[in-house]
Amino acid sequence: MLSFLARRFLTLVGTAFAASLVVFLVLEVVPGDPALLQLGIEASPEAVERLRAEMGLNRSAVVRYVDWISGLLTLDFGRSFTYSTPVGELIAQRIAVTLPLALMALVVSTLIAIPLGMFAAANRNRAGDYGVMTFSQIGVAVPNFWFGILLILLFAVHWQVFDTGFPGWDEGLFAGLKALVLPAAALALGEAAILARITRSAVLETMREDYVRTARAKGLSRWQVMTRHVLRNALIPISTIVGLQFALLLAGSIIIEEVFQLPGLGKLLIQAIGQRDFQVIKNAVVLFAVLVVFVNFLVDALYAAIDPRPKQA
Amino acid sequence: MGTVRNALLASAVTLALAPALAQAKTDLIVGMNLEPPTLDPTTTAAAAVDEVTYANIFEGLTRINENGEILPGLAESWDVSDDGLTITFNLRQGIEFADGSPFNADDVVFSIGRIIGPDSVSGKPQLFSSIADVQKIDDNTVEITLSESDGLVLFNLGQGDGVIVNEATIDEIGTNPIGTGPYMVDERVEGDHITLVRNPNYRDPDAVHFDTVEFRFITDSAAMTAAMLAGDVDVFPNIGAPEALAAFENDDRFEVIVGTTEGETVMAANWRREPFNDPLVRQAIMHAIDRQGLVDAAMFGYGTPIGTHFAPHNPAYVDLTGLYPYDPDRARELLAEAGYPDGFSTTFVLPPPAAYARRGGEVIQAYLAEVGIDAELVPVEWAQWLEGPFRGYDYDLTIVSHTEPLDIGIYALGPDDYYFGYDNASFNAVIDELRGEADPSARAADYEEAQQIIAEDLASIFLFQLPQLGVRNANVQGVWANRPIQANDITGAYWQE
Numbered sequence: 001m002l003s004f005l006a007r008r009f010l011t012l013v014g015t016a017f018a019a020s021l022v023v024f025l026v027l028e029v030v031p032g033d034p035a036l037l038q039l040g041i042e043a044s045p046e047a048v049e050r051l052r053a054e055m056g057l058n059r060s061a062v063v064r065y066v067d068w069i070s071g072l073l074t075l076d077f078g079r080s081f082t083y084s085t086p087v088g089e090l091i092a093q094r095i096a097v098t099l100p101l102a103l104m105a106l107v108v109s110t111l112i113a114i115p116l117g118m119f120a121a122a123n124r125n126r127a128g129d130y131g132v133m134t135f136s137q138i139g140v141a142v143p144n145f146w147f148g149i150l151l152i153l154l155f156a157v158h159w160q161v162f163d164t165g166f167p168g169w170d171e172g173l174f175a176g177l178k179a180l181v182l183p184a185a186a187l188a189l190g191e192a193a194i195l196a197r198i199t200r201s202a203v204l205e206t207m208r209e210d211y212v213r214t215a216r217a218k219g220l221s222r223w224q225v226m227t228r229h230v231l232r233n234a235l236i237p238i239s240t241i242v243g244l245q246f247a248l249l250l251a252g253s254i255i256i257e258e259v260f261q262l263p264g265l266g267k268l269l270i271q272a273i274g275q276r277d278f279q280v281i282k283n284a285v286v287l288f289a290v291l292v293v294f295v296n297f298l299v300d301a302l303y304a305a306i307d308p309r310p311k312q313a
Numbered sequence: 314m315g316t317v318r319n320a321l322l323a324s325a326v327t328l329a330l331a332p333a334l335a336q337a338k339t340d341l342i343v344g345m346n347l348e349p350p351t352l353d354p355t356t357t358a359a360a361a362v363d364e365v366t367y368a369n370i371f372e373g374l375t376r377i378n379e380n381g382e383i384l385p386g387l388a389e390s391w392d393v394s395d396d397g398l399t400i401t402f403n404l405r406q407g408i409e410f411a412d413g414s415p416f417n418a419d420d421v422v423f424s425i426g427r428i429i430g431p432d433s434v435s436g437k438p439q440l441f442s443s444i445a446d447v448q449k450i451d452d453n454t455v456e457i458t459l460s461e462s463d464g465l466v467l468f469n470l471g472q473g474d475g476v477i478v479n480e481a482t483i484d485e486i487g488t489n490p491i492g493t494g495p496y497m498v499d500e501r502v503e504g505d506h507i508t509l510v511r512n513p514n515y516r517d518p519d520a521v522h523f524d525t526v527e528f529r530f531i532t533d534s535a536a537m538t539a540a541m542l543a544g545d546v547d548v549f550p551n552i553g554a555p556e557a558l559a560a561f562e563n564d565d566r567f568e569v570i571v572g573t574t575e576g577e578t579v580m581a582a583n584w585r586r587e588p589f590n591d592p593l594v595r596q597a598i599m600h601a602i603d604r605q606g607l608v609d610a611a612m613f614g615y616g617t618p619i620g621t622h623f624a625p626h627n628p629a630y631v632d633l634t635g636l637y638p639y640d641p642d643r644a645r646e647l648l649a650e651a652g653y654p655d656g657f658s659t660t661f662v663l664p665p666p667a668a669y670a671r672r673g674g675e676v677i678q679a680y681l682a683e684v685g686i687d688a689e690l691v692p693v694e695w696a697q698w699l700e701g702p703f704r705g706y707d708y709d710l711t712i713v714s715h716t717e718p719l720d721i722g723i724y725a726l727g728p729d730d731y732y733f734g735y736d737n738a739s740f741n742a743v744i745d746e747l748r749g750e751a752d753p754s755a756r757a758a759d760y761e762e763a764q765q766i767i768a769e770d771l772a773s774i775f776l777f778q779l780p781q782l783g784v785r786n787a788n789v790q791g792v793w794a795n796r797p798i799q800a801n802d803i804t805g806a807y808w809q810e
Binding site for chain 2: 168
């Protein structure tokens, strides 16, 4: 187990390093001068040059990369070009929106999808199955940003039961969570649809196993077989997908935060790309990479809990 | 007797209720597209900074109103010497900054001193290049000396770039600006909003209508419309998307704001490149475009066609749209005469603004195709546009709105220093003359001559004046309709239920 953890940790470090190198090189070649962009077309060339120097952009690429990485090791992420505030603070502020949003979407989609998938499998080729599969087909087909706009128009504009934007956690846990409900629903729809299909096929697959027939034969009810034998074994492929979905939800949050105007990491990243705020972009991208690797690590650890076999392998 | 008593009672109730109704709302939420990168309007040219801080937080010696007129600001009056080279400002007395420190001549000397001269920290030092020196005469009097007379200096000192800042707190001006205006910053959540609260030391507390003013930053136009419709934002002074206005036009809860801006929308045709260096080709392009048709299709009818680089609401404006009117047949003749009987192919770089640039670009492409010019559209982001066409001079055709007030002088910057690539000695001479001219009627004559020259030369392909389009809650009054400078001066705004 220890060597498993060590290996995972090395993967994490390696991925973060690779991500840092890639994002830094991309930012080197991408056109656009952050100083000129910030000052606008009427700014004097001297003012632009002065800002470039202030941003540290007149140093060589190698110096800037080494500077960044050594800063990262001491958890110093530098200062945002756009806001002149520490990037660490900005990201901490933003992740307090994005992480709850992604988790909420994950919980919602899982809570909807697993029962639906099991229900569909249990009623294979009957009306209930077709109903679930139709829902899932629609869920996969509908783009989440469009569904998000629809939710805003219905719940915030028409019925006015939700507000637009994000009040901040200072306004209380309930107000904060309430503001995340619509975006989480928009994010969850597509993921729930996919997960329901995966659950259905995983459950069907498991139901064909001999031990399921044996369990039925020894007199367990359908429900007992479903929960004790089928679901537990079907959870391995399901949890893999859930882990992957977390990465997708983080990526999806970039668009959803823009649609719902939530001040999260995704919105910060989009804006930073438009403004060429290299300081924010590079740190946010590395953070996304680390989060995804970390979640995969959690999923691997979860396998061990669900199914003892991979440990010996 | 009973009726009298009832009437008295009723009026007493009305009287008691009236102030409650009038003061029903003490906060205002203002929506903006772009977020200010810093809160120091003096060192940056970014418009969003002025749009939050100007007049609300910081004030200048002079002050520009909704119609672009110069009013007293922190200076209650000024005297200009006969040679036009010395301006003596008489400062208002008893003014305090938001931190309680007194405002006096030293603050003016400090503030003006840091934006002039070779070490100027200004984002637009060219606005103040005529100022040679600033001297304190006494605590309430300041003298500014000019190196040449400058008819724009009083206007420019009234812009966000010329406001009076506080020396003691200058190091944190970017995040916690301390000015003399009615409001000060309370909270800033990057990427979301900035909240202003009353400046407790403001000279005239009764004139301040709101306890809090929140500037909320919403980039997405669908989200913008939703926030307005849901009542989460009270006013969007500059919505930028004419297509979004339809949702508000027939709704009594809202008023659509249509005003003027200083934004001349022009299509630059690169003078450095064939065939755009041929006057016949330029004329052909201008004849090919129906400007009113362009405004109708791209801007939903909002906007005024222009024939030169000058704002139509300015008294010195000359309407030169008739010089090369829409005439596709004439355009084809001119192209043939220039040696392109079958037209030619070119590229057309489009920066991001969806309404005027992207949609406008498509409309222009269609007009050009009518006369045989095949323009391939190249949409780019701002960063790419600045790097390519604007600074690298790398483009055939491109479109942009020049939003600075009275910026006709950019055509005199020459081919080495500006993306147009235009060079005309007689135009440069007029602009030179204008620089040293303070007499209003002489300035107007110079402006008219300058407009005429670039219109005849088609220094750019002149398209239309960008309108100011916004939306407000019908109960919010006193919001600027026009945009003479980059500002959202909400000091005159109030709720009227």
